[in-house]
Amino acid sequence: ETTPAPNFIRNQVRDEIAGGQVTKIVTRFPPEPNGFLHIGHAKSICLNFGLAEQLGGECHLRFDDTNPAKEEQAYIDAIKEDVSWLGFEWAGPVRFASDYFDQLYAWAQHLIREGKAYVDDLSPDEIREYRGTLTEPGKPSPYRERSAEENLDLLERMRNGEFGEGEKVLRAKIDMASPNINLRDPILYRIRHAHHHQTGDKWKIYPSYDFTHGQSDAIEGITHSICTLEFEDHRPLYEWFLNNLPVPAKPRQIEFARLNLDYTLTSKRKLKLLVDEQIVDGWDDPRMPTISGMRRRGYTAASIRKFCEMIGVTRSDGGLVDIAMLTHAIRSDLEDNAPRAMCVMKPLKVVLTNVPADHEEVYEVPGHPAREDMPMRKVPFGRELYIEQNDFMEDAPKKFFRLAPGKEVRLRNSYVIRCDEVIKDDAGEIVELRCSVDFDTLGKNPEGRKVKGVIHWVSAAHGVPMEVRLYDNLFMVEQPDRDKDVDFLEHLNPESLVVCEAIGEPSLASAAPEDRFQFERVGYFCADRHASTAEHLVFNRTVGLKDSWAK
């Protein structure tokens, strides 16, 4: 049905394997453990693990943990769980860039001995100033010509904690006039007197991303180091380190366009703010675009993987992806795989006056209209029912094919009923309908007239009360963080969560956390992983029924 979108990296690697330049591909997914993974990361995960899976290679999970102040064990645990839940297996142990700190330190000493690195005493502000701009070359630091001996000694004393944060850095000595600012003596080490989740208090200096990433790739024998386009300008530096250090392998960096999804933020920093300010109920709030939030909302791993196939992989920025494509992916999965049930969101009581109070009748209904492998469900019928408030209209227009005074409608899987009387309370609110059943309409059309409408219902005596959480987009505009002068919180959707006290058919009583259903005529729902219990069922709306994605 959906043609696979182009994936230029997969095509390229296939050619390399066919041409014999590559025998076995080794990729890595390198998250920083400073937040939960989001749908953008899913694109990178599906790309890196997908290539390994499809082309007979392997993919490592490596935490890029060079910034201890922002990192936490809880994020490490969550990231591992998300990758596994998506259905991927990393090759070998979980790896950490911090596993290589000793080696990186030895390579820093190597660069100093070769005259290719120096300790700089300029302040962070001075370093920025000396670095120049796109139109102006940088100028050398007065500390640039220190001797190797002095640099080695200073670096060791930095490591031992003799200097305060910001007092000194180690820089590569490359080219202060390079048109590529990344090559104007980039920083290799900063002083940070911080406790590290993996290495404890061993280090008082931490390597930069640039000094860490490519060398970690080389140590692990990564063949293709795939990253987003922001790193294109860092590639000459990535290669400079590999060419100037005695590394065991020469990985290649390949860039691709990051995923940007409309109505969605894909910045960990901004998502963290939503969590910290308690605007959402944690990182896995079902409105969050995090993998764990989407899981809790009811997304399946298969649907996220399918979405990532659908968007493809290109080198040019593809702009904003329509969120309807993502909802299409989950909707089509649930359409095929979620059992059906009837559930009334806003109940209106119906009394069937010609059905005796002790009447017993139970329908055996398919769990899914096209899936004979799914068990049948039992749907009891009785004198008192609930229907949806908006399936009744007192002053109905001609085209309203649901229930109205004197009008008929079919109860799904059951009889045709007619509304005979509307009961209101003192305030004029409709509280009950009195209806009568045409007993000659079960499984067949009524005599001499057409009844067009079919509505869902639940037997009052058998229905199970449940909490239903109707989720919608968290933001009301396509690009909540587009305008730098407007706080993205201004665009929050005040109706991103509406809670209903609903009544479901009895087959729902045994729903386990994460069980998914189509509530007929309403949408797709998933029992909440954390809150739903047998005593208090809680369902999250994953997505509505209507598909607005146009290919």
Ligand code: ATP
């Ligand atoms: P943030 O920008 O919010 O700090 P990050 O991109 O730095 O997030 P990392 O943990 O470094 O987060 O990301 C791990 C991997 O996921 C990186 O290789 C990164 O390129 C990739 N990635 C992150 N966001 C996206 C995205 N929106 N689309 C595709 N890949 C992404």
Ligand code: MG
């Ligand atoms: Mg990063």
Ligand code: MG
């Ligand atoms: Mg980033």
